[in-house]
Amino acid sequence: MISAVALQMVCIAGLLGLAVLAIALSRSKVATTVIYGATLAVSAIALISAARSLLGGAGATALVLPVGLPWLGAHFRLDSLASFFLIVINLGGASASLYGLGYGHHDPAPHRVLPFFPAFLAGMNLVVLADDAFSYLLCWEFMSLASWALVMAHHREAGNARAGYVYLVMASFGTLALLLAFGLLAGPAGDYGFAAIRAAQHTPSSATLVLILMLLGAGSKAGLVPLHVWLPLAHPAAPSHVSALMSGVMTKVAVYGFIRVMFDLLGQPSWPAGAIVLFLGSITAVMGILYALMEKDLKRLLAYSTIENIGIVFVSLGLAMAFQANGLKAAAALAFTAALFHALNHSFFKSLLFFGAGAVLNATGERNMDKLGGLIHRMPFTSFAVLVGCVAISALPPFNGFVSEWLIFQAVLLSPELPQWALKIMVPAVGAMLALAAALAAACFVKAYGVTFLGRPRDAAAAGAHEVDRFSLAAMFILAALCLLAGILPGLAIDALAPVATQMLGSRMPAQAGQPWLSIVPIAESRSSYNGLLVMAFITATASLAVYVIHRLASHALRRGPAWGCGFSDATPAAQYSSVSFAQPIRRVFGTLVFHARDHVTMPPPGDLRPARLRIELHDPVWSTIYAPIADTVGFLSARLNRLQFLTIRRYLSLVFATLVTLLLVLAIWS
Amino acid sequence: MVVISDIIVQGVQMLLVLLLAPLLTGYVRKIKARLLRRQGASLFQPYRDLLRLMRKEVVLADNASWLFRVTPYITFAAIWVAAALVPTFATGLLFNWTADLIAIVALLGSARFFLALAGMDVGTSFGGIGSSREVMIAALAEPAMLLIVFCLALVAGSTQLSTVSHFLASSYVGLRVSLGMALVALFMVAIAENARIPVDNPATHLELTMVHEAMILEYSGRHLAMIELGAFLKLLLYVSLIACVFFPWQIALYGSGALSYTIGAGAYIVKLALAGFLLALFETATAKMRVFRVPQFLGAALMLGLLGTLLLFVSRSF
Numbered sequence: 001m002i003s004a005v006a007l008q009m010v011c012i013a014g015l016l017g018l019a020v021l022a023i024a025l026s027r028s029k030v031a032t033t034v035i036y037g038a039t040l041a042v043s044a045i046a047l048i049s050a051a052r053s054l055l056g057g058a059g060a061t062a063l064v065l066p067v068g069l070p071w072l073g074a075h076f077r078l079d080s081l082a083s084f085f086l087i088v089i090n091l092g093g094a095s096a097s098l099y100g101l102g103y104g105h106h107d108p109a110p111h112r113v114l115p116f117f118p119a120f121l122a123g124m125n126l127v128v129l130a131d132d133a134f135s136y137l138l139c140w141e142f143m144s145l146a147s148w149a150l151v152m153a154h155h156r157e158a159g160n161a162r163a164g165y166v167y168l169v170m171a172s173f174g175t176l177a178l179l180l181a182f183g184l185l186a187g188p189a190g191d192y193g194f195a196a197i198r199a200a201q202h203t204p205s206s207a208t209l210v211l212i213l214m215l216l217g218a219g220s221k222a223g224l225v226p227l228h229v230w231l232p233l234a235h236p237a238a239p240s241h242v243s244a245l246m247s248g249v250m251t252k253v254a255v256y257g258f259i260r261v262m263f264d265l266l267g268q269p270s271w272p273a274g275a276i277v278l279f280l281g282s283i284t285a286v287m288g289i290l291y292a293l294m295e296k297d298l299k300r301l302l303a304y305s306t307i308e309n310i311g312i313v314f315v316s317l318g319l320a321m322a323f324q325a326n327g328l329k330a331a332a333a334l335a336f337t338a339a340l341f342h343a344l345n346h347s348f349f350k351s352l353l354f355f356g357a358g359a360v361l362n363a364t365g366e367r368n369m370d371k372l373g374g375l376i377h378r379m380p381f382t383s384f385a386v387l388v389g390c391v392a393i394s395a396l397p398p399f400n401g402f403v404s405e406w407l408i409f410q411a412v413l414l415s416p417e418l419p420q421w422a423l424k425i426m427v428p429a430v431g432a433m434l435a436l437a438a439a440l441a442a443a444c445f446v447k448a449y450g451v452t453f454l455g456r457p458r459d460a461a462a463a464g465a466h467e468v469d470r471f472s473l474a475a476m477f478i479l480a481a482l483c484l485l486a487g488i489l490p491g492l493a494i495d496a497l498a499p500v501a502t503q504m505l506g507s508r509m510p511a512q513a514g515q516p517w518l519s520i521v522p523i524a525e526s527r528s529s530y531n532g533l534l535v536m537a538f539i540t541a542t543a544s545l546a547v548y549v550i551h552r553l554a555s556h557a558l559r560r561g562p563a564w565g566c567g568f569s570d571a572t573p574a575a576q577y578s579s580v581s582f583a584q585p586i587r588r589v590f591g592t593l594v595f596h597a598r599d600h601v602t603m604p605p606p607g608d609l610r611p612a613r614l615r616i617e618l619h620d621p622v623w624s625t626i627y628a629p630i631a632d633t634v635g636f637l638s639a640r641l642n643r644l645q646f647l648t649i650r651r652y653l654s655l656v657f658a659t660l661v662t663l664l665l666v667l668a669i670w671s
Numbered sequence: 672m673v674v675i676s677d678i679i680v681q682g683v684q685m686l687l688v689l690l691l692a693p694l695l696t697g698y699v700r701k702i703k704a705r706l707l708r709r710q711g712a713s714l715f716q717p718y719r720d721l722l723r724l725m726r727k728e729v730v731l732a733d734n735a736s737w738l739f740r741v742t743p744y745i746t747f748a749a750i751w752v753a754a755a756l757v758p759t760f761a762t763g764l765l766f767n768w769t770a771d772l773i774a775i776v777a778l779l780g781s782a783r784f785f786l787a788l789a790g791m792d793v794g795t796s797f798g799g800i801g802s803s804r805e806v807m808i809a810a811l812a813e814p815a816m817l818l819i820v821f822c823l824a825l826v827a828g829s830t831q832l833s834t835v836s837h838f839l840a841s842s843y844v845g846l847r848v849s850l851g852m853a854l855v856a857l858f859m860v861a862i863a864e865n866a867r868i869p870v871d872n873p874a875t876h877l878e879l880t881m882v883h884e885a886m887i888l889e890y891s892g893r894h895l896a897m898i899e900l901g902a903f904l905k906l907l908l909y910v911s912l913i914a915c916v917f918f919p920w921q922i923a924l925y926g927s928g929a930l931s932y933t934i935g936a937g938a939y940i941v942k943l944a945l946a947g948f949l950l951a952l953f954e955t956a957t958a959k960m961r962v963f964r965v966p967q968f969l970g971a972a973l974m975l976g977l978l979g980t981l982l983l984f985v986s987r988s989f
Contacts, residue, residue, distance in 0.1 A: 373794065376736045387738070396781040397774055409773055409817070413824045416984065428821050428980045432973065435817035436810065442784055443806035450791030450802065456734055525768060528830045534769040535752065535778070543748035546897065550725070550744075554893040557728030563793045564732075564889060577791065577799020585807035589966045 003061040004053040005078035008086065008129060011046040015039065015122035019115045026111035032104040035114045040097035043090045043121065050086035053078060055496055068134055075131035075193055080499040081264070084340060085128045085256040088347045092249035093121045095475045096241040099355050102471030103241055106362050112153040113239055120146035120245065124253050133182035133192040140178065140257070144171040144221075147250060150242045151234045163233035170220050170230040177217035178257070181210050185265060197265045207266055211273045214261050215280065221254035223307040224314065225284040226622040231307060232291070236299030236367070240358025243299060247306040248351040252343050255313055262321065263336075263504040271420055274322030278423075281318050282430045285311030285437040287622075290594055292444045293586050294618055296579040297367050298357045301448055302350065305393065308437055309346040313339050315430060316408045320505070322423050323414070329507035331414040334522050337497045337509050338407035344493065345400040345486055349392040352479035356386035359472055360452060363465040369451045370578040371459040378465040383453045385476035390449045392483040394442035398536040400486035403520070405438055406530055407494075410522045440586070447582045456573040488532040491520050580616065587616075595619055680932075681766060685755040687936075688911070692754075692903035693717035695910065695947055702951035717903060721896050729892035732793040742789040743890065743897035746782040750901045753778040754908040758836050758915045760935035761923035767833040772820050775832070776813065779864070779908075782901065783809055790886035801886030804962055808870065808882065811969035812863045815856055818976025822853040823916060825983045832915065833925070840919035849986070852979035854917045859972035861909035863965070865902070868954040870965050873902075882962070907943075910950075914942040 002010075018038050025031040053061075060079035068074035078086075100117070107113055123143030130136035148171065152164040184206050185197045202210070220227035235246045262269055288307030295301040316339035323332035359382045360375060361367055376383040392399035412434070415427035457463035467473075486493055491512030498508040512520050519531035565571060583591075584599075591597030595618045602613040647655070697717045704711025713719075731739070753775045756767060770778065787805050790798035820830055826844065827835040844850070863870045866883035875881055887898050915922060923935030960968065 374734065376738060376792075377734070380737075391781070391784065394780075394784060395777065396784055397770070397777050402774075402777055406773055406777075410830075413821060413830065416825055424984050425981060428818065428977065431821060432814040432818050432977065435814040439780075439806075439810040439813035442780060443810050446784060446787045446791070446802060446806050450788055450799075454736065454738070454788060454792040455794030519768060526829055526831065526834050528771045528773075529768045530771060530774050531769045534766060535774070538752045538755075538766075538769070539745070539748045542751050543744045546744050546747050546751075550893050550897070554725035554896070555728055557892075559728055559730050560733055561730050562733055563795050564797075565795060566797070571796070573794065575796055576794045577796060577803060582791075582799060582803045585803050585962070586810065588963060589807060589811070 003063070004049060004058065004083075005061040005063045005076055005129065007049045008046060008078060008125065009063060009065075009076060011042050011049070012122045012125050012129075014042045015118040015125070018042070019117075019119040019122070022111075022114035022118065026114070031114055032107070032110050033101065035118065036097045036100040036104055039118050039121065040094055040101070042118075043094035043097060046125065047087060047090035047094055050083045050090060054080055054083035054087065054499065057499060062131060068132075068138070069192070072132060072134060072192055074135045076126075076129040076135070077131035077194070078129060080503045081256070081259065082128045084344075084497065084500050085252060086125065088252050088344055089121070089124045089128065089249050092245055092347050092351055093124075095351055095355075095479055096245050098478070099241045099244070099358070099472050099475035102469035103239070103355075103358055103362065105469075107239060109153065113150060113242070116146050116149040116153075117242065120150060120242070123147075124250060127253050128256055131194045133186060133194070133197070136257075137175065137179060137182065141175055143250070143253065144175065147234075147238075147242075147246055150238045150246075152237075153239060153242075154237070157237070159233070160237040163230070163237040167230045167234040170227065174217045174220035174227075177213045177220070181213035181217060181261065184210050184213070185261070194260075194265060198267070202266055204270065207270065208273070210261065210266060211276065214258055215276070218254045218258040218261075219280070222251045222258070222310045222314075223284070223288070224280055224310065225287045225307065226626050228284070228288070228307045229622060229627060232295075232300045232303040235303040235306065236297065240299070240354050240361060243303070243358070244351040244354035247303055247354060248347040251306060251310055252347055255310070255317075255339075255343055258314075259317065259504065262317075263324075269321040269325050271322050271325040271418075271423060274318045274320075274325060275423055275426060277314055277318030277321060278426060278430050279318075281311045281314030281316075282433040282437075283311070284308070285315060286433050286440070287311075287594070289437050289440040289444055290586075290590055293440060293447065293583045294591065294595065294597075296369050298360065298369050298372075298448065298452060299354070299367050301369075301444065302353050302357060305441065305444065306346075306350055308441060309342070309350070309393075312405065312408065312434065312437065313343050313346070315434060316342060316411065319408070319411050319415075319427070322418060322420075322427075323411075324505055326418055326420075328414070328417055329505065330509075330523065331411060331417065332505050333501045333507045333509050334407065334414070335411035336501050336505055337494055338404055338411055340497050340500060341407060341490070341493055342401075342404035345392070345404050345483070348479050348482045348486065349389045349401060352389040352476055352483065353386060353393065355472060355476045355479070356382055356389060359468040359476070360465075362468055362472075364459075364461040366459065366461050369448065370580065372452045372457070372462045373455040373459075373573065373576065374453075374457040374462060375465055376453045378463075379453075379467050381473050382468055382476065385473070385480045386453065387449060388480040388483055390445040392487065394445045395438045396442065398484075398487050398532045398539065400483050400490070403487055403490040403530070403532060405434070407520075407522060408434065410528055413528075414523070440590075443586060447579055451577070451579045451582060455576045458573045458576070458578075484536075488536045489518060490530075490532055491515060491518055494520060591618065594621060596621075680761060681755070684759055684761070685751070688754045688759060688904060688907055689751065689900075691943070692900065692907040693721060695907050695943055696903045698944070699906075699947045699951045699954075702948055703955055706951060706955045717899075721900060724891075724896035724899065725893050727892045729894055732795075732889055735793055735889070738785075739789050739792040739889075740894070742785045743894040743901075745785050747897045747901040747904075749778045749782040749785075750904045750908070753782075754904045754911070756832065757908055757911045758833050758922065759911050760939040761932055762833045762837045762840070762915075762925050767831065771830040772823070772832050772835070773817070773830055776816050776820070779905065780809070780813070782905075786886060786898070789890075793889045795889070797885045797888045801882055801884070801888070804882040805886055808863050808965055808969070811966055811973070812860050815969055815972040815976050816860050818973060818980055819853045819857050819860065822849055822976060822979045822983060825980065826850065832912075836915040836919045836922060837924060839916065840922050841924060847983075847986075849979035849983045850917065852975045852982070854913070856972040856975040856979070857913055857917075859968060859975075861913065863969055863972075865906045865909060867950070869957045869960045870968065872959050910943060910946045911939075914939070914946065918942060
């Protein structure tokens with residue numbers, strides 16, 4: 001019997017082998033089926049193994065491979081935190097592979113996707129298992145590069161090259177920050193093993209620096225505002241099942257890195273650190289969803305919504321840090337469990353929604369919602385699965401998104417126990433921001449679903465859409481079922497997360513298994529409780545009762561007729577509400593504040609038959625205040641340095657001489 | 672035996688809210704008519720309207736999908752379940768631990784989500800305008816509601832409505848500025864959520880001013896009856912919520928005898944009548960505001976909730 005970590009490493013080796021096989025098979029017709037099928041099998045084995053090691057309660061298992069730094073080797077370790085994230089990764093990987101079995105056949109250039117797909121999965125698995133800073137960073141870079149290659153799979157499509165470039169720059173920047181963070185953690189002795197880092201004492205100043213560097217490094221991968229700029233460009237550029245992996249899973253790997261360093265390696269967090277994370281998280285949540293509301297590209301909307309959900313996860317982690325710093329163990333365990341649960345839930349519904357967007361893209365060739373519409377008639381199964389995803393992501397009962405957000409609100413409501421005034425005042429405001437984000441998310445997904453799937457088709461492509469293949473549908477329906485299951489049986493998930501909380505915080509949420517009727521009770525029953533199963537049962541029962549009574553007593557007559565148009569029924573489908581017009585009230589209320597949104601209407605004079613035009617002006621505050629100045633400075637400096645290219649040999653030599661003298665002088669003064 | 676009596680109390684409560692809801696709406700309409708010196712329709716007109724709608728045929732738009740047809744039942748069920756979880760005349764209902772106040776608000780959110788989707792289903796501009804405005808109002812009302820919940824949870828140490836009500840009814844809380852602010856904020860949120868004047872006008876069908884009515888413009892027959900009944904229930908829910916949290920006088924505490932249940936029921940009717948009268952008075956005295964004034968109205972509710980919460984912190988620390 002091999003140990004759990006060894007089994008995981010075998011699975012990863014299998015994935016890497018598949019990547020090589022994919023190169024060998026690149027021109028073959030069976031490549032798509034073989035690679036996705038094998039990836040599905042390997043991911044399923046890894047998933048089951050990870051689930052067993054999380055639920056089985058077995059202790060951590062470690063493995064040292066004789067690669068990497070000569071005196072260190074490559075350390076890998078599987079503990080409960082790693083097991084949980086392996087479940088997220090491999091569940092996402094398995095569902096994306098299943099989806100790919102159908103979707104991959106429509107790919108115009110499969111040889112650009114197939115080798116990198118298993119490699120990307122392997123990279124994410126490796127990051128979670130790595131147990132020393134060197135392997136961690138190496139695997140992190142491997143994951144980034146594999147995903148970059150997938151972003152560039154369709155490199156000839158407009159905008160994708162830019163997306164890849166921005167992603168590469170931001171990923172390098174993030175890794176640089178991580179490199180410095182691990183350098184600080186390793187201390188002057190330079191011991192890169194996580195066990196040594198864990199045992200070492202970290203001064204408050206270095207802990208603060210590590211926090212900032214981790215927020216830059218892991219935060220840029222996760223998509224924290226203002227480091228999110230690459231995410232809405234890169235995630236949608238990849239093929240849809242890869243987008244699902246990047247949004248649903250890779251952001252979670254970044255969350256894993258943050259948790260590993262802040263909760264595990266650094267030891268006891270401090271409350272100002274929690275306050276910083278809370279602040280950034282709440283800004284990210286609200287900004288992310290506001291961006292999403294302004295968007296009319298379906299996949300970019302989903303990518304922005306990922307930013308929102310990452311913000312929610314970080315709010316919860318910030319709460320856990322604040323509670324932990326003050327020794328409020330039960331509250332910290334609640335907030336931490338809620339963060340992990342939300343991360344899991346987000347991986348379910350975001351993968352589902354990206355699969356749905358892929359199905360729409362496949363059926364219509366269109367990502368612009370304002371050219372879609374009426375797909376509920378032509379793609380009935382896809383539209384049902386996506387509806388489940390939309391309800392779940394909007395945090396509505398009885399689905400899973402609501403449960404994790406409810407748990408976070410319960411943690412927010414415990415904030416009066418915190419002794420610091422800054423936190424006391426901040427947390428209710430953060431709670432209001434979370435509620436705002438949740439309500440805006442509901443608005444956003446009413447828009448996304450309503451414009452894409454409901455109404456009348458706005459374009460010939462949407463009118464001629466067809467249902468997608470069985471594999472894609474199976475992947476979507478499995479995830480939709482998981483969304484419902486996690487929503488009505490949250491107690492099981494909370495209990496499964498208990499070992500992770502125990503490992504990271506030394507405390508856990510009360511066991512939910514013994515609660516009557518499978519309800520969940522985060523603190524005490526007199527305080528709050530929720531029972532998704534009963535809510536579901538009640539809604540089903542009352543709805544069935546209503547249907548029964550109505551069909552027994554009321555008239556059955558039904559007539560189809562044209563829609564009521566107030567006397568002008570002949571409107572074209574273009575007269576429907578589009579995504580731009582749907583967002584207009586919210587753009588006017590929030591957009592003027594955040595994006596300086598302006599609507600310009602050009603109305604031709606009476607008698608002129610030209611159509612009126614509406615132009616919307618939006619300014620991205622993050623681009624204009626942070627990135628544009630940086631890009632301008634870099635441009636300015638490189639233009640100046642450009643002169644160095646056109647010097648004579650004499651001047652070059654004197655330049656070399658001057659540099660040498662300066663350096664020697666500096667050295668002399670230094671020593 | 673205890674379980675049976677609990678089930679009876681719960682069942683009575685569910686039926687009570689269902690039966691009373693149209694009456695409350697009819698009563699508010701009657702008072703409004705009287706305040707305008709009109710005779711007004713009978714108190715029981717909403718019941719007649721519902722029966723009439725149920726007997727009529729449904730006219731569906733040509734491209735209405737299955738979602739359009741199931742939405743009335745889903746919204747009705749979600750609102751009814753939410754209404755059944757708010758204590759009316761007695762605390763300690765059988766299933767009150769199923770969902771706390773946050774979950775009740777979210778259940779109403781589910782109902783609104785589906786209704787907004789149904790507004791987009793047929794593909795007319797009216798549905799779209801209604802849906803987009805409805806979600807804008809909801810986006811502002813929900814944070815305000817959460818801060819109210821926060822305020823209550825700070826005072827009562829719970830988000831469980833029955834516990835909150837029990838706590839406020841049985842122990843001496845006294846007059847608190849924070850609770851007053853929360854009450855005003857909850858009233859404003861309730862006005863917005865129920866599409867009453869000044870946020871929306873339940874009586875108008877002028878498309879440029881309407882929000883809720885525009886969203887359900889395509890509904891007819893039994894579907895419209897379900898949606899109307901859901902709207903009646905929602906009004907009753909908010910009135911019950913305000914009554915059980917801020918005015919829990921004479922509410923029957925869990926496990927008390929039949930007499931106190933009777934008194935509780937009587938007191939509940941009186942509270943409903945009073946609240947309905949005040950609502951009608953308020954609606955008659957104010958004019959409907961422009962849609963883009965609504966954010967200021969709800970922003971005030973949000974600020975009141977936040978202020979109330981912060982005041983609680985301040986008062987606790989001294």
